[in-house]
Amino acid sequence: MEISTPRRQELSRHAARLFAEKGYHGTSVGDLAEALGVQKGSLYSHIEGKQELLHETMRDGAEAFHAALDAIPERLSATEKIRLALRGHLGLVAEQLEVATVFVQEWRYLEDDRREEVVAERRRYEERIRAFFREGREGSEFRTDLDENAAALLFLSAANWAYTWLRPGQDSGAVADAFFALLVDGMRGYDTPA
């Protein structure tokens, strides 16, 4: 049996669903073969095994998250970039809840070079978010003593934790805007000095 590219993508989607539901260690190659309707042996002749599938899921996830940032126009203010980045991130989590779950929970089971590659992509994403906050501070959109590390960490916490509560079909844009308003404006009265 030939596993074509669409067939591989189907396999990768099934793997994401199983890894999200049962965990990487709780998913057997037999489970994967059954989900795809093939024999274990024919699965093994086309993939190295679970590590390769986990890696594909993670790589596809990382690409989607970076692509969402790539789509943000450079000419916008830093504040608006942050709003769109939060919308983009939560939108991806809502759309691909299983991939997001695997991305957060199962990446640690990647081994060696594959793990390093995925960790490097995560760091690059985090740095791109941090850069928005730095840009906002340097351009005086934010206060001069803004801690860009804490700000990026709060953004990433809100964005990453969403896989635990966002439901497919939920209006992730509205949630993103509510988070954005809290992040930027805080909680006090608009006219209350800090």
Added chain:
Amino acid sequence: MEISTPRRQELSRHAARLFAEKGYHGTSVGDLAEALGVQKGSLYSHIEGKQELLHETMRDGAEAFHAALDAIPERLSATEKIRLALRGHLGLVAEQLEVATVFVQEWRYLEDDRREEVVAERRRYEERIRAFFREGREGSEFRTDLDENAAALLFLSAANWAYTWLRPGQDSGAVADAFFALLVDGMRGYDTPA
């Protein structure tokens, strides 16, 4: 062999470490027996199995998180309660990183009544956090249109996600205060209208 209460606590700590490192499904009863230096058979004569250990770890975790909220004096302002709650939560994560990891990542493998019990304790904790924000809005510490659900979710995201980056021995209090300042005051200049 008798497993005494201190021995059970030792077992629960070893279980938390193994579940955090290898995941619930990646940890065998053999691994647990080996970590405690007992035979598998004698382990089975004192616990039902991994489910019971996972449940104990989760119940201990839930108790510690609730105890941290119990310690906050009622007479304080809502804003100060939120600051202390964030400090307490991040302090627990930093102190008991393995329990916090299991609490976030492995709770979903609990079954039936044990799962329901832990989910109910999580919901109760979330409701207590939400109540602080409601109290702050009703007492005019926060603006009147503050969305207490979004605010509590942002708090809980920051607090729960910390298990991925807090390192043992890190000054969790300083991080908590930086998050708190962002949450309450936002990012704009102190004199910039929203």
